[in-house]
Amino acid sequence: MKPTILILNDFSAPHRESLAQCFTVLGRDDIAGPAAEEGLYRIRAVVTDSGAGLSRDLLARLPALEIVTCSSAGYESVDVDALSKRGIAMTNASEALLDDVADTAMLLLLASWRSLVAAHRHVESGDWGRLGEFPLQRSLRGKRLGIVGMGRIGQHLIGRARAFGLEPAYFNRTERPEVGVPFQPDLTDLAAWADILLVIVAGGEGTRGMIDERVIRALGPTGTLVNVSRGSVVDEPALIAALRDGGLGAAALDVFRNEPHPDPALTSLPNVTLLPHMGSATVETRSAMAQIVLDNLDAHFGGGTLRSVVVEPPNRRQHARFS
Known part of the structure; x- marks a missing residue:
């Protein structure tokens, strides 16, 4: 049987x-x-x-x-x-899904850092011809990447980050000396150090809201938050507030608190780059x-x-x- x-x-x-x-x-x-x-x-x-x-x-x-x-x-x-x-x-x-999710994280990171969506609109709308060149962007090389979560996907991100000239460090529940990257035991301190904070941790109650207002504000007005983990990991109202008032520079998100109906207050912001939870979608x-x-x-x-x-x-x- x-x-x-x-x-x-x-x-x-x-x-x-x-x-x-x-x-x-x-x-x-x-x-x-x-x-x-x-x-x-x-x-x-x-x-x-x-x-x-x-x-x-x-x-x-x-x-x-x-x-x-x-x-x-x-x-x-x-x-x-x-x-x-x-x-x-x-x-x-x-x-x-290690490679595809790591690739998606880098896709979001690059698109947000170099303002891909706004640049696309600049060409599409005709503003390039009417208003001239798109504003200068910042180079990625030499910037600091804080990785939140050093599981298998986090480890896959290290090589990709270094290939783009990023300096990585990480926060994790436990230190992983074998990965060969500086460990920061305080998440807020990692955010304050980083230019870009990339979140790749498991969902659930243990990580709910771990990217809170303190972490978001520590990342600062020129910082970028990338989330390819779960929407529950980020305090979304605090994220929206910081993006609105300049407390955070930009966010690049593959996941949201309410999927597939993310908050319009978030999706309408000009300083966000968004994907429909498609990290593993090949x-x-x-x-x-x-x-x-x-x-x-x-x-x-x-x-x-x-x-x-x-x-x-x-x-x-x-x-x-x-x-």
Whole structure:
């Protein structure tokens, strides 16, 4: 008998078909209503992402659950502590999106620093011909980049930053001497030192509002804030206020507090560069993210090695694929 898995997110059709060859696949509609309760007892794996999550209520109704596989890097909408206490494994897809997210961070950084959006409008509107040259911009070379978060993406950013002549330093919960970059244990001090502050940390309650008014104001009227992590990490009202009154020079954002409907008070500002949460949004990376889900389910039920582990069960049990 095939193991039963539950897919909560919009998993791609080709990869869903691949799962159906080895597993009994259920979706949200299959677990709706009281008649579906029996099916919940058969579910041994859940596929989800940061948007779909996995609620505490649903988790409590899955007594046979063994593994949760996220097809995203983020997992803040999954109760990791509850999984750990029950000995349920959890994986994400972080290893697949390192390059694309790091590239997107540099794209935003460069576009904001050199006023790409305003320069585009200067040409598009005809102002170049009517008003003359676009105002001179500042060179990136020799500027200071503060990286908030030194996980795998943060480490990927170091080489890219140095290639553009930036001087990097970082803030992290713990020091990482192996990365070969100066560590600053105080986030506000890092912001005061930096010309550009680039945020790449996990979402969730532990990082909510960590880029607060003090940090934003410390970055200063010539500073630029780049956020490719989660909108919840930045105090958005404080960010809007600082951008309006000149307390912060510019912001470049791929994420927002209220997606996909960001605050018009933010999006209407002239000193912002915005992307629609597309850091990992390439065909190649999204396919690789889905493939990690398939690989992890195959490894879990076949007794293999999991990839991108977030929660490792107390003992790596051996599972027959069709047990």
